């Protein structure tokens with residue numbers, strides 16, 4: 067199973083309770099961004115170039131706990147920035163675990179090995195390591211030679227120390243499906259519990275604007291990657307979200323499904339767009355004009371979006387929305403998606419060269435301007 071039974075049970079009962087109470091819009095995972103500082107500078111990152119005083123700012127543990135209690139989600143993802151740069155991250159994680167929240171601490175793992183002793187293994191805690199592909203592809207993606215080896219050493223150390231370790235992989239145009247599949251094998255061999263994969267989002271401020279995937283390209287790529295699945299692969303994404311990526315299912319975005327809280331407050335409307343901030347979770351839910359977002363709205367910023375943070379909650383909602391959704395999900399959990407057409411795509415795929423690796427200077431002290439922060443792979 068891709069997640070512990072207790073987690074699956076907690077999430078299922080939470081969603082059913084929301085439905086039983088007739089709650090039309092409910093959050094599933096809190097995206098908690100306690101800081102924007104990072105020790106990487108990825109070319110595909112869009113949350114960039116905050117001034118020094120913003121990069122120095124952090125949420126306190128109390129602010130994090132208040133946000134979690136306000137929105138009441140059973141799961142909390144901690145992206146950023148690089149969470150391991152937050153001096154009180156062990157305290158934040160311990161507080162969330164004590165509240166019985168399932169925590170995914172997203173990290174590029176550059177500091178994971180050296181900071182592992184600050185955390186305790188728990189069924190509630192998973193390190194979600196950002197690895198964008200095999201060595202060459204990952205290093206290119208994060209603009210850091212050697213980044214892959216450090217991340218994988220962090221993965222192995224955390225697995226050996228008894229932690230739950232998952233991964234998140236963000237794919238951009240130029241990704242080679244055959245290499246991604248080989249990467250899945252590497253991750254499973256390294257003892258990773260389960261993997262999440264998502265297309266990147268076209269951040270208009272990202273340094274590299276040429277390598278984002280359009281919807282048609284995304285579906286073709288994910289059909290090739292996720293069909294003809296190996297028995298050894300385990301994923302920590304909703305089966306319906308994965309069918310959506312493969313072009314087998316149409317889902318509408320649920321931007322409220324993964325609300326984002328950062329030093330600015332509750333971000334409107336989703337993890338990717340910044341159309342203002344609300345002081346409280348309720349204000350966020352009440353003041354966003356939700357009909358203006360999602361691909362169907364005609365909003366050009368949503369046109370090509372298929373990201374996990376917008377559509378994972380849609381997949382879960384679909385599962386629990388009807389008996390049909392439930393049955394389709396059960397069938398999907400046992401399907402390998404045999405697909406000759408997808409195999410043909412793989413056989414004929416010619417990998418593109420993505421050119422030489424350009425290392426963007428990793429951020430130094432927060433007093434320096436023009437620093438970039440890492441995309442979380444969502």
Ligand code: SF4
Nearest residue numbers: 319336359368371376
């Ligand atoms: S489609 Fe994407 S960008 Fe638009 S609201 Fe949904 S998650 Fe945000």
